[in-house]
Amino acid sequence: MTPVEQFMQQLNHPLKPEIEAVRQIILRTDSRITEQIKWNAPSFCFQQEDRVTFNLQGKGFFRLIFHCGAKAKQPPLQAPLIEDTTGLLEWAANDRAILKLTSMEDVQAKEEQIAELVRRWIEAAQ
Helix, strand or coil: CCHHHHHHHHCCCCCHHHHHHHHHHHHHHCCCCEEEEECCEEEEEECCEEEEEEECCCCCCEEEEECCCCCCCCCCCCCCCCCCCCCCCEEEECCEEEEEECCHHHHHHCHHHHHHHHHHHHHHCC
């Protein structure tokens, strides 16, 4: 059992099924995506760099944080890393965005958009 599978097995969160569903969506997006635990939550890596990490804090929701890993881009981005044609992302900075999910219905309704955002983010953040 991997560290993330152990983490998920022990996770006590009211939206655990939704979190697992999003985890599977992300893992199916690209076979090169790997996962580890970062910020006390599952984090998804591409070429050993964290790109999308769960934030499990909060009541009645969880977040996916889209980011560019530990190393800051030089110089800072002058525009958002990707064009968000879904309208789902809240931009914290040009290289950091947040997607908030609240229920299984929310996850299922946004499944294709989540996968597309992950694909585009990974491609742009290389």
